[in-house]
Amino acid sequence: MPGQHRRRERARRRVEAWSAAHMTGRWNHVFSTEDRRELRTYLDELTRTGTVRAEDVRVDVLCGRPAHTTHYQVSVRTPEPEA
Numbered sequence: 001m002p003g004q005h006r007r008r009e010r011a012r013r014r015v016e017a018w019s020a021a022h023m024t025g026r027w028n029h030v031f032s033t034e035d036r037r038e039l040r041t042y043l044d045e046l047t048r049t050g051t052v053r054a055e056d057v058r059v060d061v062l063c064g065r066p067a068h069t070t071h072y073q074v075s076v077r078t079p080e081p082e083a
Contacts, residue, residue, distance in 0.1 A: 024080055025078055026077070026080070027075040028078050031073070032073045034069045056077040058074070058075045
């Protein structure tokens with residue numbers, strides 16, 4: 001197929017660039033809740049203020065079972081200090 005090699009190469013470069021940007025630094029836990037609406041409100045506030053980029057936010061969903069409710073944790077990536 002014409003152009004397939006070029007598309008694969010661009011996709012590989014995008015993945016490498018994303019990996020390099022997200023492999024440095026560490027994730028700091030900043031918020032935790034069991035209420036999905038509270039989570040959405042917190043995330044909206046984070047993005048509205050512009051203090052954190054969307055790609056620097058991670059939401060972990062700890063799955064619930066009948067005995068335990070679903071729990072949401074928000075972490076923000078903090079870059080490593082320059083040496």
